[in-house]
Amino acid sequence: MAEVEAERAKVLAGVPHGFMTRIGGVSTGLVEGLNCGFGAEDDPAAVAENRRRAADAVLSGAALVSVHQIHSPRAVTVDEPWPDNRRPEADALVTKRQGILLGIVTADCAPVLLADRAAGVIGAAHAGWRGAESGIIEATVAAMEALGARRDAIAAAVGPCIAQASYEVGEELRERFGEAAQQFFSSGARGRWQFDLAGYVAARLAESLVGSVEVLECDTYCDQRRFYSFRRATHLGEPTYGRQVSLIGLPPEA
Template identity: 55%
Template sequence: MVELLRAASLQGVPHGFAGRRGGVSTGVHAGLNVGLGSEDERDAILSNRDLAKDALLPGAALVTVRQVHSPDVITVTGSITDAHRPAADAMVTDRPGLILGILTADCVPVLLADAEAGIVGAAHAGWKGALTGVTDLTIAAMQKMGARADRISAAIGPCISRSSYEVTLDFARNFEAKDAKNGRFFTEGREGHCQFDIAAYVAARLADAGVGRIEMLDQDTYSQPERFFSYRRSCHLGEASYGRQISMIAVG
């Protein structure tokens, strides 16, 4: 059975953060791998995407994008075939019957909704997209459709935690050069390195954009191999490929 984690902040809005449980893939991709860019069997990937979609909203159309670690956002007005996925890292819509799906394997999935306006958004915030404003632009796109920032609820799903996310001091300096206050998201690590709390950084960006309610699920993808795919863990284990999980939201 597909496991969907829910956020209290999005109660009443169809949504769910899926992990790897409940899919048909095997081997290093075992479970609910939905990543079209992985080395998994395509038939298994497509079956997993259907399983995920039907676990949330049977009969709806799942829309995903070709994620490129950008701040780019698209407005979705209808279904998009897998072959015609545009390059982007976030989506917004006000159309019922469409599921916005974001794929991750350590990066931060963010689901957003202005339930009163009937507008939802989904963003893939890797460190590049987070730093260049993918969540800010997602909120702006929702506002353009009629949402209000103070009415938006946002949920941050399973992602790599600070204790699992070691980065170099030069990496941290890139964030501090953008804003000196960003130093608070880095804590001391081994020599020449530090630990990055990317979820807290994304939450702070949402707060600075005026989002009314922000929830963090606090689920570490790296340390829970039975529940989540993790790019970094796969690299550390020397695996040839890795799976991706999906976070989904739709207009209620």
Template identity: 65%
Template sequence: MTRRGGVSTGAVAGLQCGFGAGDDEADVAENRRLATEAVLPGAALVTPYQVHSNDAVVVTQPWAWEDRPRADAVVTDRPGLLLGIVTADCAPVLLADREAGVVGAAHAGWRGAHGGVIEATVETMVSLGAERDSILAAIGPCIAQASYEVDDGFRGQFTEDDGRFFGPGRKGHWQFDLEAYVGKRLALAGVEHVDPLGRDTYREEVSFYSFRRATHRSEASYGRQLSLIGIAG
């Protein structure tokens, strides 16, 4: 989903789907309803409490809002459930094994991807009957390399082999390719069929919310877009 449409107003105008954005909760709920009906009408939307972890959980039924698990990936084989991940520069990753009837959604910021959230998602899908070589993955809109400046301390957390994901920047800084790095982690997890969207949340303001853009502008809040995948009932 992009930010286009929706009922939110002000600095987060559009299809703003994050309850942590200081937005009117009724507007957020309506935006989530609109998104759900656009993707899988009548489905129950299920989202985790995202904490930049490497935890993936299986969803068998909708949970109460206050009972959301702290996790950054959700997986299901149950028709009628719609898995959702909110992002605002991090990479949303949607995965599906159509033959096995198993889907997953992961929130992959640099920390989660580096910590193994992609591999955990794939392993959880396999535990429900998915086959690695049958899984299709899409990497949704995220901050692009040209917009993602990081410092030497950040670079130092990655291996020498990961140097290919760091382009030259100003002194003591690098440009990090999050989308390509997530693609690498998918490959390491055995997922061969990957479709990167190639959209930059930072620069495409009309279409996407961006945490980093809002931070650079000293804005009070920032919106979140919602990425969705499910199994029709």
């Protein structure tokens, strides 16, 4: 069995975190590997084991806390862990509690991990085009500020997501984003457009005045060996798809 694999961000060096790939899990079939999503029609026992393995690879013994993601601009504060069957509907989590891992699952959307080391405040956000356009980044930063973080001290990393070359969209989406965001659309074939999701999310982070931003150059659509992809599964006519998890935590006090 392969070991669990994770991408790490330089801007988050020293903070327990990881953008997990699909490598190293126990799921089988179409979601073979480290599927950490509850909605993938996977064996619940396999998902639980995969989530345990992912958590142990980042911060062993920590409680993994996640939300029921709905492509919203809602961020929630984690004061105490909650059970998986009572996850609130939201698309970002923030905390200042040690011993907790914040988890976001994705399959083409952009996972964003954030930390203010000095304040001891962390965040994790799920940024698809809907959430990013409606304000999930700004909501996450504001929720971190409410816990004592400073915007200029926050480091943020945009993890593996669908790349611009793989993300063809229609004119209606381009028009929805307005003139200010046209730089993130390039002309594609047959009157279609290629959307730079990672670049757009990074720009929203910069506009929120966070101190540093890093974009990991990983295309979930093209790299089938390492990543799950909703759009790839759709194009292949597959009935389900897995989700990779991105985690960030604060180690317990010694």
